[in-house]
Amino acid sequence: MSGSEPGHRIESVATVYEGWGRLLLATLRTPDGSQILRQVEDHGDAVGVLPYDAARGTVLLVRQSRPPLIFRGETDSVYEVLAGRIDAGEDAEATARREALEECGVALNTLALVGHFFSMPAVSTERLSLYLAPYSLADRTGAGGGLAHDHEDIEVIEMRLDELWAMGMPALADMKTAILVLALRERLAAQAWPPTG
Numbered sequence: 001m002s003g004s005e006p007g008h009r010i011e012s013v014a015t016v017y018e019g020w021g022r023l024l025l026a027t028l029r030t031p032d033g034s035q036i037l038r039q040v041e042d043h044g045d046a047v048g049v050l051p052y053d054a055a056r057g058t059v060l061l062v063r064q065s066r067p068p069l070i071f072r073g074e075t076d077s078v079y080e081v082l083a084g085r086i087d088a089g090e091d092a093e094a095t096a097r098r099e100a101l102e103e104c105g106v107a108l109n110t111l112a113l114v115g116h117f118f119s120m121p122a123v124s125t126e127r128l129s130l131y132l133a134p135y136s137l138a139d140r141t142g143a144g145g146g147l148a149h150d151h152e153d154i155e156v157i158e159m160r161l162d163e164l165w166a167m168g169m170p171a172l173a174d175m176k177t178a179i180l181v182l183a184l185r186e187r188l189a190a191q192a193w194p195p196t197g
Helices: 067-072 092-104 161-167 175-190
Strands: 009-018 022-029 035-042 046-053 058-063 082-085 112-118 127-134 155-160
Touching: 009 035, 046 092, 046 175, 058 092, 058 161, 058 175, 082 092, 092 127, 112 175, 127 175, 155 161, 161 175
Parallel strands: 046 127
Antiparallel strands: 009 022, 022 035, 046 058, 046 082, 058 155, 112 127
């Protein structure tokens, strides 16, 4: 029997650590009766959103210090779309709008859902709702940068689409960002971007 066959069931779950997220140790029973242990990281669901201005040919991205990358010895931060965890009592769209204001100082109206994605299904319960969102200069209402009390220290980057395309996929080391950039490219190609005239 393979691990993908039905019949796996969780018999017990122990909380190993609880803070911003939880690290759990799940005891599973397999279809052949074996008992196995699996680690599960649980911090709730999240959103990612890529604001774009098709008229000016720009997108809003962010960069910030990421401890797991520092741990790996990576010296450069990666380009990322705006993202954040969905708070209790908040839906995905409200979270996307809140994060856009906090991180980039941009007020978003229209959100186009690209899809729901499990970021690391082997380890994490997180499901990401990913959106594309048009914006204009008039929607830039603040500096962004994240919440000071959380020490987010977010660098806001308004990048030209032609520059982004020229950098190519190697520059998009963050998966949610890569998905949304590809979705935007597909959307703009269908609309024959850049506009003529």
